[in-house]
Amino acid sequence: MIKIFNTLTEKKEILPKRKLLRLFVCGPTVYDYSHIGHARTYIAFDNIVRYLKSKKIKIFYLQNITDIDDKILDRAKKQDISWKKLAKSFEKEYYRDMKSLGIKSINKYARATDFIPEIIKQVKTLIKKGHAYEIPKDGWYFDLKTFSQYGKLSHRTVAQATDGVSRIDSSSNKRNAGDFCLWKFSKPGEPSWKTELGTGRPGWHIEDTAISEKFFGPQYDLHGGAVDLKFPHHEAEIAQQESASGKKPFVKIWMHTGFLLINGEKMSKSLGNFLTIRDFLKNHPMGELRYVIASHHYRSPIDYTEKLIEQASASLKKIKNFLARLQSIKTNGKISKNLTQTFKKTEDDFQKAMEDDFNTPDALGSLFQMINGVEPQIWNLNKSESKAIGTLLSEKLRILGINLEKTAKIPAKILSLAKKRELFRANKQFIQSDALRKEIEALGFIIEDMPKGPLVLKK
Secondary structure (H helix, E strand, C coil): CCEEEECCCCEEEECCCCCCEEEEECCCECCCCCEHHHHHHHHHHHHHHHHHHHCCCCEEEEEEEECCCHHHHHHHHHHCCCHHHHHHHHHHHHHHHHHHCCCCCCCEEEEHHHHHHHHHHHHHHHHHCCCEEEECCCEEEECHHHCCCCCCCCCCCHHHCCCCCCCCCCCCCCCCCCCCEEEEECCCCCCCECCCCCCEEECCCHHHHHHHHHHHCCCEEEEEEEHHHHHHHHHHHHHHHHHHHCCCCCEEEEEEECCEEECCEECCHHHCCCCEHHHHHHHCCHHHHHHHHHCCCCCCCEEECHHHHHHHHHHHHHHHHHHHHHHCCCCCCCCCHHHHHHHHHHHHHHHHHHHECCCHHHHHHHHHHHHHHHHHHHHHCCHHHHHHHHHHHHHHHHHCCCCCCCCCCCCHHHHHHHHHHHHHHHCCCHHHHHHHHHHHHHCCEEEEEECCEEEEEEC
16 A cells, blocks of 8 residues: 655545546656756656656646747857757756666656647636736736635745745735736747737746646646645645646645755755756766665755765665676575575565655665575575576666666676686685785776675675
8 A cells, every 4th residue: 555645634544545636746847957856856756757657547647848939049149149949949958868777657848838728717716716817017916815725735824925935026016015927918029929818928837737737637646846845836736736726636646856965955056056967977887876865755855965976876886796706606496485485574664665655765774674684695696596686676776766687797807817816726825816816906806705706896
């Protein structure tokens, strides 16, 4: 039984039983390269969807792409290129980053500008029901006074809608300070669409509910995103959709990922600690970032440091070396009863962790518990047992997007040096064998002397 912490109720709730679960996660505003904070959210939801699919649960994962926004227009103006060219360029880069991170679980990307008719339809519904009003020469705004439950997700009030962390629409003619724009009337030089609402473009919040209603209807199962979107963005979504449809709740379960800090500080270009996904991948393998994210609960904050990456690298190295040792075992035999019990415990512990609000740190812990239990007796295993352990470990890591089943191929030169060293050792010529060990290490490899012969591993 899978339980998920619902931000709306602040309680763990049972995953809805559906023939097809529906998940919407807020996608990027494509005006710049994606950073590792984005990666934190998208990898976390990729892990969640991977696990659900591993349990044969069908899920449709929808993500929007904000390709029209003030940030896009400002950046395009500074670079003296069209907003459309800029947005398409960074949208392409975003897809490239997702591929580089092994994120393949998203069924559909929905670009905001492809859903203008749906946006218009929803705004017109809000106007008809008395939830929106016009500010001449400005746009159509949502009237917060018409939605008494505004703030129920973040537990804030309408009076708190202008605090320092809110991304709001500024206009001196708004009825209420926190009212937000649904449709912005066109300004000189800005992109616009001719519609019944007037010539203009969408506000920030309306695209998400128009898109989700198009694919999922007025109510659906799961909505995810980073915690900083909870207010005002997700509050605005609730206000829009529940006001338009008259149905509650808009979403059954809300899920939010924690902040990612860098050395204890919020990521910012002005602080010089802005780290894009592509810059990270220039210096580190994708698996290290996925490991860091999996080693933290998706709702917990992550303080990214180089030490954290080093720890991830060391943990992955331990797993790789363990798998390499397993692969070196060639003795025939059947799987013992004790090992069958170990498999069952690992399976049960991994499932228990993942079913408890997708607790990936505990899930990883169950795998290391198996590794630590097997290592002291690894050379007593036979080929069937070692293969079964390796398969179980690889399958569970694959759910977390960590693929380590392929061991690095050892060059013929290194294997030749290792063989020569073993001859020296057999003849008790330890000075010569030590010299060859150092030569092998200088070339980027290490030798582990095992009961059944030397094992060569890449550093």
